[in-house]
Amino acid sequence: MTVIGNTGGRLSAVTGHRRLLALSVTVALLLPGAALAQTAKEKELEARVAQLEQMVQQLVAQQQQTQATVADTQAQVTEVKTAQAQAPAAVPAGKQPIQATAINAGGNPGTTFTYxxxxxxxxxxxxxxxxxxxxxxxxxxxxxxxxxxxxxxxxxxxxxxxxxxxxxxxxxxxxxxxxxxxxxxxxxxxxxxxxxxxxxxxxxxxxxxxxxxxxxxxxxxxxxxxxxxxxxxxxxxxxxxxxxxxxxxxxxxxxxxxxxxxxxxxxxxxxxxxxxxxxxxxxxxxxxxxxxxxxxxxxxxxxxxxxxxxxxxxxxxxxxxxxxxxxxxxxxxxxxxxxxxxxxxxxxxxxxxxxxxxxxxxxxxxxxxxxxxxxxxxxxxxxxxxxxxxxxxxxxxxxxxxxxxxxxxxxxxxxxxxxxxxxxxxxxxxxxxxxxxxxxxxxxxxxxxxxxxxxxxxxxxxxxxxxxx
Missing domain, CATH: 2.40.160.10 (Porin)
Structure with missing residues (x-):
């Protein structure tokens, strides 16, 4: 009975060591894969970050171009308003002026001429x-x-x-x-x-x-x-x-x-x-x-x-x-x-x-x-x-x-x-x-x-x- 009991304990100990060894081998085998997988994700993230940075740069460039266009447009509107203020009164809708300059060019500013x-x-x-x-x-x-x-x-x-x-x-x-x-x-x-x-x-x-x-x-x-x-x-x-x-x-x-x-x-x-x-x-x-x-x-x-x-x-x-x-x-x-x-x-x-x-x-x-x-x-x-x-x-x-x-x-x-x-x-x-x-x-x-x-x-x-x- 004693012999048999000791044999069982040894078998159990051997079995534990074997499991620990197998686990260690498994971990050793999985660690490189995990490291490889982590490296691939990082690269993918880095690529995405680079793409986002490029998009941001494009948006900033577009915003700068838009601001320049708005400034040019405002300058043109100012020029048009100034020209309208100096030009004769607007012709009613549906009618076009006979000529670009005033008919009575020698008259006072704002003079209208009728016939x-x-x-x-x-x-x-x-x-x-x-x-x-x-x-x-x-x-x-x-x-x-x-x-x-x-x-x-x-x-x-x-x-x-x-x-x-x-x-x-x-x-x-x-x-x-x-x-x-x-x-x-x-x-x-x-x-x-x-x-x-x-x-x-x-x-x-x-x-x-x-x-x-x-x-x-x-x-x-x-x-x-x-x-x-x-x-x-x-x-x-x-x-x-x-x-x-x-x-x-x-x-x-x-x-x-x-x-x-x-x-x-x-x-x-x-x-x-x-x-x-x-x-x-x-x-x-x-x-x-x-x-x-x-x-x-x-x-x-x-x-x-x-x-x-x-x-x-x-x-x-x-x-x-x-x-x-x-x-x-x-x-x-x-x-x-x-x-x-x-x-x-x-x-x-x-x-x-x-x-x-x-x-x-x-x-x-x-x-x-x-x-x-x-x-x-x-x-x-x-x-x-x-x-x-x-x-x-x-x-x-x-x-x-x-x-x-x-x-x-x-x-x-x-x-x-x-x-x-x-x-x-x-x-x-x-x-x-x-x-x-x-x-x-x-x-x-x-x-x-x-x-x-x-x-x-x-x-x-x-x-x-x-x-x-």
């Missing part, structure tokens, strides 16, 4: 009862009551006669500036072709129908001040009705353009204007103009406006002078436009005064008359018009007008051959197939009466084609 006008073609047939209006005279081109012939009883004007022309075509230029201090400056000039022929051959209707340019308006304005030639402050152009004729309601309207100095403040405006005296000689032997005046004509106007239209009152004070003789006169004018809705309006004017002659009806009457001793006497005159406008739709509209003027002549001074009154009716249709293009026709009847009760009538049909630009 406009219209082409107007007129054709008319006229029938007068007491003789014919002289060919080439103003009465053949537009309704001029003083041109209506008045002859002896039974006088015949003959067959109707036709005139065709484009002399009232018009163009204008305007230059507008607002300074850094807020001051407003404006220069305006306007002309048409109603200036007669350049010579006897070229200017008549034989060949070329050539006509000279006529100055209508030329003025400069600075804030509230205006200096130059334009419509008289005594005239309300906004009250004039739309006519196929050049004026239409010529008999009863004020109509004067002349040089003046004007000041406007809110609804008030005042002016001093070119003085000129029209004179009828003793017993009406002749009419003439006198430029002997010293004092200018003085005018004042007040106006109010609203959605309903406008209303205005104007006053005129004048001195008349011929040689050493002087006389004074004054007049008032009330006018306006009253809207009767979206499709209708009424336009009107009433004028009255002493020495109103040259301001009304294209000088139908004179301002003054001379007596037998050569002294001046102011003549009283009255006039006005009323017009109704109706729009059938956005393209077709009509105007009905009545106009009249009358003068209180002292027949002991003027005689019986001067104009006592004139009146006219007008009816028209105007069609606009496209914006700015008007095609119209107008029927008119006019009459001029003398102090001796002689009368002359005018009947006319007039057509027009007008394109505004």
């Amino acid at each position: 406009g006008g219209f082409i107007k073609f007129d054709a008319m047939a006229t029938d007068t009862s007491d003789g014919r209006i002289a060919d080439g005279s103003a009465g053949r081109l537009f309704y001029l009551p003083s041109a209506i012939p008045v002859g002896d009883a039974g006088a015949d004007g003959g067959d109707p006669y036709t005139d065709v022309h484009a002399q009232f075509s018009r163009f204008w230029f305007s230059s507008d500036t607002v300074t850094d201090n807020g001051d407003t400056l404006k220069a305006y000039i306007e002309a048409d072709m109603y200036g007669g022929g350049n010579n006897n051959f070229a200017g008549n209707e034989t060949s070329t129908n050539t006509y000279a340019i006529t100055l209508r308006q030329a003025y400069v304005s600075w804030n509230n001040w205006l200096a130059g030639q334009t419509w008289s402050n005594f005239q309300d152009t906004a009250a004039l009705p739309e006519a196929v004729d050049f004026v239409g309601v010529t008999d009863g309207t004020t109509f004067v353009r002349q040089a003046q100095l004007r000041y406007t403040s809110g609804p008030w405006s005042f002016s001093i204007e070119n003085p000129q005296t029209t004179v009828t000689s003793y017993l009406g032997a002749s009419r003439f103009n006198s430029g002997d005046g010293v004092l200018p004509d003085f005018t004042g106007r007040w106006i109010t406006r609203g959605d309903w239209g406008h209303f205005t009152v104007a006053a005129l004070l004048r001195q008349f002078k011929y040689g050493d003789e002087t006389e004074t006169g004054g007049a008032v004018s009330v006018s306006g436009k009253f809207n009767l809705g979206a499709s209708d309006d009424i336009r009107y004017m009433a004028n009255a005064g002493s020495g109103i002659g040259r301001y009304m009806a294209f000088g139908l009457g004179t301002d003054t008359v001379l007596d037998a001793n050569g002294e001046l006497h102011a003549l009283d005159g009255y006039g006005g018009f009323v017009a109704w406008r109706h729009a059938f739709n956005g393209k077709l509209r009509s105007n009905l007008m009545y106009s009249a003027a009358q003068f209180d002549n002292d027949k002991a001074l003027t005689g019986f051959g001067v104009t006592e009154r004139a009146q006219s009716f007008h009816a028209n249709l105007i069609y606009s197939p496209i914006p700015k293009l008007d095609v119209g026709a107008e029927l008119m009847w006019g009459q001029r009466s003398l102090e001796d009760d002689r009368e002359g009538d005018l009947k006319r049909i007039q057509t027009t084609v007008k394109y505004s630009f």
